[in-house]
Amino acid sequence: xxxxxxxxxxxxxxxxxxxxxxxxxxxxxxxxxxxxxxxxxxxxxxxxxxxxxxxxxxxxxxxxxxxxxxxxxxxxxxxxxxxxxxxxxxxxxxxxxxxxxxxxxxxxxxxxxxxxxx
Numbered sequence: 001x002x003x004x005x006x007x008x009x010x011x012x013x014x015x016x017x018x019x020x021x022x023x024x025x026x027x028x029x030x031x032x033x034x035x036x037x038x039x040x041x042x043x044x045x046x047x048x049x050x051x052x053x054x055x056x057x058x059x060x061x062x063x064x065x066x067x068x069x070x071x072x073x074x075x076x077x078x079x080x081x082x083x084x085x086x087x088x089x090x091x092x093x094x095x096x097x098x099x100x101x102x103x104x105x106x107x108x109x110x111x112x113x114x115x116x117x118x
Contacts, residue, residue, distance in 0.1 A: 002026045002106070004095045009112030016085050020112060022078040022095030029053075029073040033098040035105065036069060036080045038091035038114075045094070049080060062088070085116045 003025040012018050020036065028034060035050035049059045049069035057069055068081040078095055092111040098104065 002028065002031070002097055004097065004106075004109055006093060006095050006109060006112040009093060009114045011115045011117060012085055013118060014086060014116055016116075017081070017083045018085065018114060020080040020082065020093055020095075020114070022080075024076040024078075024097075026076065027073070028071065028076050028078070028097065031097045032100045032103075034069075034071055034078040035096050035098065036078070037094045037096060038089075039094070039111075040088075040091040043091075048093070050098075051078070082114070085114075087116050090114060090116050 005023045006020060008020040010018065033050050033052045036048045037045050038048050039045040046060060048063055049067055051057045051069045051071055059067060066084045071078045092113050094108055094111040096105045
């Protein structure tokens, strides 16, 4: 069972950038997909970006063109580069894994807080 730990969150000004990292306890090369989610106060958790074994990526409309997800199988990490940050990007960001196309996402960790403020 892979365990994931998010890091890299913090306070950033609008228009700024931040890079989040997700460290896995085991190899992720065989995992069907890795994804970044976020949850703002009073809102449901949403999928922000995902990347499959084949390298296919998908983004929520709200972050498309601003965020980039990537994976490094040799380091067992998944990153989320966030540029041109907006107030509405403020949320707790979570990393998760989907073992196969037939299964769902795994359990949730603590996440990392991202706050966009002046």
